[in-house]
Amino acid sequence: MKITAIEAIPYAIPYAKPLRFASGEVHTAEHVLVRVHTDNGLTGVADAPPRPFTYGETQQSVIAVIEKIFAPNLVGLDVLAREAVHGHLRRTVGNPVAKSAIDMALWDLAGQALGLPVTTLLGGHGNSMRVSHMLGFDEPAKMAAEAERMRDRYGIRVFKVKVGRRPVRLDVEVCRALREVLGDEAELYVDGNRGWTASESARALRALDPLGITLAEELCPADDVLGRRWLVRQSPVPFVADESAVTPAEVTRSLLDGAATAISIKTARTGFTTSQRVLFQCEGMGAEVVMGNQIDGQLGTACTVAFGAAYAASSHRAGELSNFLDMRDDLLTEPLTISDGRLTVRDLPGLGVAIDPDKLARYRQDT
Ligand code: MUC
Ligand code: MG
Numbered sequence: 001m002k003i004t005a006i007e008a009i010p011y012a013i014p015y016a017k018p019l020r021f022a023s024g025e026v027h028t029a030e031h032v033l034v035r036v037h038t039d040n041g042l043t044g045v046a047d048a049p050p051r052p053f054t055y056g057e058t059q060q061s062v063i064a065v066i067e068k069i070f071a072p073n074l075v076g077l078d079v080l081a082r083e084a085v086h087g088h089l090r091r092t093v094g095n096p097v098a099k100s101a102i103d104m105a106l107w108d109l110a111g112q113a114l115g116l117p118v119t120t121l122l123g124g125h126g127n128s129m130r131v132s133h134m135l136g137f138d139e140p141a142k143m144a145a146e147a148e149r150m151r152d153r154y155g156i157r158v159f160k161v162k163v164g165r166r167p168v169r170l171d172v173e174v175c176r177a178l179r180e181v182l183g184d185e186a187e188l189y190v191d192g193n194r195g196w197t198a199s200e201s202a203r204a205l206r207a208l209d210p211l212g213i214t215l216a217e218e219l220c221p222a223d224d225v226l227g228r229r230w231l232v233r234q235s236p237v238p239f240v241a242d243e244s245a246v247t248p249a250e251v252t253r254s255l256l257d258g259a260a261t262a263i264s265i266k267t268a269r270t271g272f273t274t275s276q277r278v279l280f281q282c283e284g285m286g287a288e289v290v291m292g293n294q295i296d297g298q299l300g301t302a303c304t305v306a307f308g309a310a311y312a313a314s315s316h317r318a319g320e321l322s323n324f325l326d327m328r329d330d331l332l333t334e335p336l337t338i339s340d341g342r343l344t345v346r347d348l349p350g351l352g353v354a355i356d357p358d359k360l361a362r363y364r365q366d367t
Helices: 058-073 082-091 096-114 117-120 140-154 167-181 196-211 225-234 248-257 273-285 296-310 355-363
Strands: 003-021 024-038 043-048 128-135 158-162 187-191 238-241 262-267 288-291 342-346
Touching: 003 058, 003 096, 003 158, 003 273, 003 355, 024 058, 024 096, 043 096, 043 342, 058 082, 058 096, 082 096, 082 158, 082 225, 082 273, 096 117, 096 273, 117 296, 128 140, 128 296, 140 158, 140 167, 158 167, 167 187, 167 196, 187 196, 196 225, 238 248, 248 262, 248 273, 288 296
Parallel strands: 128 158, 158 187, 238 262, 262 288
Antiparallel strands: 003 024, 024 043, 128 342
16 A cells, blocks of 8 residues: 555634633644545545644645655655655654654554554554543633533543743632632643743742642743753652653653653654654653643544553543634534543544545635
C-alpha cells in the first residue's frame, strides 16, 4: 500500500465560547485537514491544529511544509515504512503539527488496511478514558458555573484550570470558587502557560495547596532555568512540562534538569509514533504523563483518546478530551459523545471516523 498523494485542506470553524489562557486565546479553529491517499483506494485522515503563539506554525505554514517538503519525499513510500517516513520528517526541525497529522493519517490507514482500531495496534490496553475539561480564563463565578455545567451534563469531574494571570490571587480565587461549588470529590489541577515568574508561581502553589490541586503545569517559563528548578523542587504536586518539552530530547532534558517531574503528551504535536517514544521514555524514567489537549476538534480528540486508552500509563490520569464541546460545529459524520465523564474509542478499523463532505465543503477555505 503506497502513498500516492497528501492533501492539506485549510478550514475554519468558530468557537461558541473562545478559550483564553496566559499565552493566547482561540476564537476560531483554523486547522488543516490532512488526507493521505494510497494506491489501494484507502484514505487516512488527521487534523493539524496550528498554534502560532506557541510553536510558530500557522495554517499557511502547515500547508506549505506538507506540499513543498513532506509530500514530495513521502509519495511512493509504503504506508507501513514508518522509519523511512520519519527519517524524512526528522530532517526538518520544528513543524510539529504538520508532521504529526501525516503520522496519524498513516496509522489510520494501517488500521483500515488491517481491519483493526488504531488503539488496538498501538497498545490495546483499553477502549476509553476519563475526561478532564479545561477551563479558560473568566471571572471565578463564570468558571465555576461552566464546571458545574460540565459535571451535570457530561459527568466530568476532573478540571484543568488555566492560571497565570496577575494578580496571582485572582486565579487562586477561581480555584477556591471551583472547590466550593464542586466539593472534595472533583479533581482540580492548574496550567499557567508560562504566565507567572518562578516566585509568583511559588506563592500560588502555597495558596493552592490547601485546595488539594493534583498537578501544576508550566507555571513559569522553563527557560528561567534556575528559577524553574527551584520551583519544581518545592512543588507539593507533580510539575508538568507541556510546551517546553515536546520532542523526546526535550523531554529527557526537562526531566534530567529538574524542570519538570511529569509530561503532557499531545498527539497533535507528536502524532502516534513520537508520542509512543515519549511515553515509553517517561515510563523508563519514572515520570507520570497526562494526555493533553492542543485545543483539538473532534478528529484531534479521537486521536488523543485512541492513543491515551491504548496504554496503562497514559490512561491512568484523565485525558483532556472535551474542549471540542465549545466549537459551533465539526467535520465528523458521527459526533464524539462524552457520558459519565468518559470518552470511548469507536470499535472500528483505523481511527473509526469519517469526514462529512458537506461540512468540509462549508468550512474549507481553499475553494
Ligand atoms: C495547554 O495545555 O496549554 C493552550 C495552548 C495550547 O497549545 O494548548 C492549550 C492547552
Ligand atoms: Mg498546557
